[in-house]
Amino acid sequence: MVTQRTQELRESEALYRLLTEEALDVIWKTDRDLRITYISPADERLRGFKAKEVIGQQVFDLFTEDGVASVKALIEKRSEGAPSRTAPDEYLTFNAQHRTKNAGVLWGEVIAKRDFDARGEIVGYHGTTRECTDRVRLESEVRQLAFFDPLTNLPNRRLLDDRLRQSIAVIKRSGNYGAVIVLDLDNFKILNDLHGHDVGDFLLLEVARRLVHCVRQKDTVARFGGDEFVVILDELSTVKLMSLRQATEVAEKIRNSLAAPYLLKVMQTDQAEAVVQHQCSASLGVVLFLGQEASQHDLLKWADNAMYQAKAAGRNVIRFSDR
Numbered sequence: 189m190v191t192q193r194t195q196e197l198r199e200s201e202a203l204y205r206l207l208t209e210e211a212l213d214v215i216w217k218t219d220r221d222l223r224i225t226y227i228s229p230a231d232e233r234l235r236g237f238k239a240k241e242v243i244g245q246q247v248f249d250l251f252t253e254d255g256v257a258s259v260k261a262l263i264e265k266r267s268e269g270a271p272s273r274t275a276p277d278e279y280l281t282f283n284a285q286h287r288t289k290n291a292g293v294l295w296g297e298v299i300a301k302r303d304f305d306a307r308g309e310i311v312g313y314h315g316t317t318r319e320c321t322d323r324v325r326l327e328s329e330v331r332q333l334a335f336f337d338p339l340t341n342l343p344n345r346r347l348l349d350d351r352l353r354q355s356i357a358v359i360k361r362s363g364n365y366g367a368v369i370v371l372d373l374d375n376f377k378i379l380n381d382l383h384g385h386d387v388g389d390f391l392l393l394e395v396a397r398r399l400v401h402c403v404r405q406k407d408t409v410a411r412f413g414g415d416e417f418v419v420i421l422d423e424l425s426t427v428k429l430m431s432l433r434q435a436t437e438v439a440e441k442i443r444n445s446l447a448a449p450y451l452l453k454v455m456q457t458d459q460a461e462a463v464v465q466h467q468c469s470a471s472l473g474v475v476l477f478l479g480q481e482a483s484q485h486d487l488l489k490w491a492d493n494a495m496y497q498a499k500a501a502g503r504n505v506i507r508f509s510d511r
């Protein structure tokens with residue numbers, strides 16, 4: 189009888205070891221104050237810390253500064269959540285940036301669950317962490333390709349659409365005016381024809397940089413394609429006339445900034461590099477909006493029409509849309 193129990197105990201211990209010590213995922217446990225009470229050897233394989241260095245640490249010591257900030261934000265958001273989200277058997281899954289012993293960084297997908305005592309009080313947490321660095325990197329590359337212009341790194345047409353939809357929703361609630369500015373460089377083709385596509389690209393990069401400097405951080409600057417850019421000004425005044433003045437000021441600032449000379453490196457026929465000064469301007473179309481008025485497609489269409497009126501008026505000009 190005793191031999192059989194001893195054998196069963198050995199088998200159970202072997203199984204426990206197999207599941208915890210050999211697993212690729214890190215298995216961990218904390219007390220109610222988020223101090224680590226157990227961590228499996230997979231953490232040493234992954235991050236380089238021995239279990240005895242980690243036990244007793246706060247869970248946040250596993251993460252980088254960014255990781256700590258994102259996990260704290262998640263916990264905060266969760267504590268504001270609906271009652272159903274706090275069910276005792278619920279798992280919390282999130283990705284967090286972890287630090288490694290050799291000062292490196294890796295991403296881990298954490299699946300965590302709370303432990304309760306018989307009275308329903310939280311006594312700790314347990315869970316697993318699986319490395320997902322490659323997946324997070326790939327997702328970020330896909331996101332970059334899907335939503336950002338590869339030349340200027342500005343939001344592309346798709347992200348602009350999304351931002352404009354958000355702006356319309358925010359402005360609908362706040363009652364402030366917003367503005368969309370569509371701008372197209374004047375006679376940009378000549379630069380490409382004269383000095384080549386690379387020099388044209390360089391100018392587009394400089395235009396992007398100047399545009400970003402002309403607006404507040406919360407405003408959006410996007411590249412629509414070619415030499416066309418779009419700026420969304422969020423939350424102007426609640427008064428139309430005042431908003432008109434604010435949008436005009438920004439549009440003028442953009443027009444002046446883009447019209448300032450550009451110093452461009454060009455390759456001469458003898459392959460020597462020279463710096464040439466280039467002059468370039470832009471035509472701007474502006475539309476003011478209040479949330480309830482129009483879709484993002486309408487706004488872009490109206491601003492685009494106004495931009496073409498600016499071109500027709502001689503270029504290097506700002507025109508407001510009257511719909």
Ligand SMILES: Nc1nc2c(ncn2[C@@H]2O[C@H](COP(=O)(O)OP(=O)(O)OP(=O)(O)O)[C@@H](O)[C@H]2O)c(=O)[nH]1
Pocket residue numbers: 339372373374375376377378380384385386387388389392413414415499503
């Ligand atoms: N270098 C470079 N050129 C581009 C890129 N995308 C589009 N273009 C060029 O940008 C030029 C756009 O010209 P348009 O806007 O049609 O005409 P424009 O010469 O600017 O004249 P207006 O707009 O009528 O004032 C074309 O020559 C395109 O080939 C790019 O990514 N890099």
